[in-house]
Amino acid sequence: MRVGFIGLGVMGRPMALNLLRAGHEVAVHARRAASLEPLVEAGAASAATPAELAAGSDAVITMVTGTADVEAVLLGADGVAHGARPGTVAIDMSTIDPAATRVIAAALAERDVDMLDAPVSGGPHGARDASLSIMVGGRAEVLERVRPVLDCLGTTVRHMGGHGAGQVTKACNQLLLLVTAQGVAEALVLARRAGLDAGQVREALLGGMASSSVLDFFGERMVRRDFAAGIETRLYHKDLDIVLRLAHGLGIALPAGALTMQHINGLHGQGRGRDDLSALITVVEALGAGDAAAHGN
């Protein structure tokens, strides 16, 4: 299948490379020429605009940052909508507002372009290993047409419902991921302040009912105090804003989600939005006493 790919960042680059490796004909577009190079070297064609990219593609994947970016590359001047032939599928794998997804899908439908929202979980590691979890909203028959493409990017590809259902699922994922990260930060601060070795406590907790992927992955970084991003905290900040706006619109309360947002707000406000989510532990630490002497051991 001829696949166009827009957005070659920390997630998009390894995903586009996986499509090439799987034998798809891949063309790419990026705002910065430097982002194109590794893909072009690996055999991808490049296109000057999203419209030009779409003209030669059966499916166009977007993996950009926010709602405004998706609107621009799909519907803006020289956007995908202005080059795509009828029947082209626009697969947005970015994490954006579910309500905006529905509006974009409706605008694309007027030009006979089918849209899927297909955000992912699994991080840069999952992008590299093609082990992402892909949560899809849109028409089921459209998903079936492009499933061979998505199967090259992740281990699970799930149809969650109509337009926006993938984004709602991703919102639930980010809410739980971030609340869990807050819990991991608090548990590791408690461990260290009580005089234990936080790394040993993390390992003990991985063996019981408190075990989670967040404790495994981000907990390990918290213990090593490695705050160099994987995925930058500013992106989680954006995602949790989507979650809370969704809850606002639905009239539901997410107390732990809102509390976690305040901590991420604080981290962001300290100019640390480009740090890893593991830096959340420093916000919890700053609220309390310093390291205590080990007691009883």
Added chain:
Amino acid sequence: MRVGFIGLGVMGRPMALNLLRAGHEVAVHARRAASLEPLVEAGAASAATPAELAAGSDAVITMVTGTADVEAVLLGADGVAHGARPGTVAIDMSTIDPAATRVIAAALAERDVDMLDAPVSGGPHGARDASLSIMVGGRAEVLERVRPVLDCLGTTVRHMGGHGAGQVTKACNQLLLLVTAQGVAEALVLARRAGLDAGQVREALLGGMASSSVLDFFGERMVRRDFAAGIETRLYHKDLDIVLRLAHGLGIALPAGALTMQHINGLHGQGRGRDDLSALITVVEALGAGDAAAHGN
């Protein structure tokens, strides 16, 4: 090894049975005669008092509810301390206050009884399957003497430090477990209120970075709305109280832990302390709008 076992509840009963199956000579004591029967049928001896039990044991395990219960069976009238020979090991597998553990250990040491705090994670399922995670505080050489006993009860037995270190680790475990449960409840409420199938969302999230044992186990019960306890919420209420008192004493802040306590307080106050922790979802639901019509799918 001759092992005495006190506390034959939802956790203790299957644990004592596992010791019998592994070939240990087991004697049991319980306040209620009905609790003794299945163990005596399986080959355990019974003792009228903790002191009498201790007199014939190399190690005595206590698996009771709270700090006061542990103090009573170990140090009270007819308690373990009054029957144990020098060199007997008291292994407390209950979840209690780490500071109280240190006081009890000191009192037992005066009678040449060695104490280990060895609380567990893994629930009734882990107790049955002998797959518990066991977090041990106390002297390492004492742990080595009774390790063959603990190995019959769990898959991981970790020495975390001196007296109380097992209880501190368990406190970290319960803090993270409960904050994660709050996050799972909020994520599943968001999913359902946004018109998705909460069960499908749970499955999708289990494939990504938001995955956890709590989402797997308690999330499944939340989706089925099965609130019949495994472990009763009143016990988590007790455990989180231990966590917050520990933080209080150390001068550290656990914002998500404290927030989760308020929700569990609410559940408890509704007279639902004997429900499963999965009932936490009803507290989150009660804060917001009812089910919305599915939209967009």
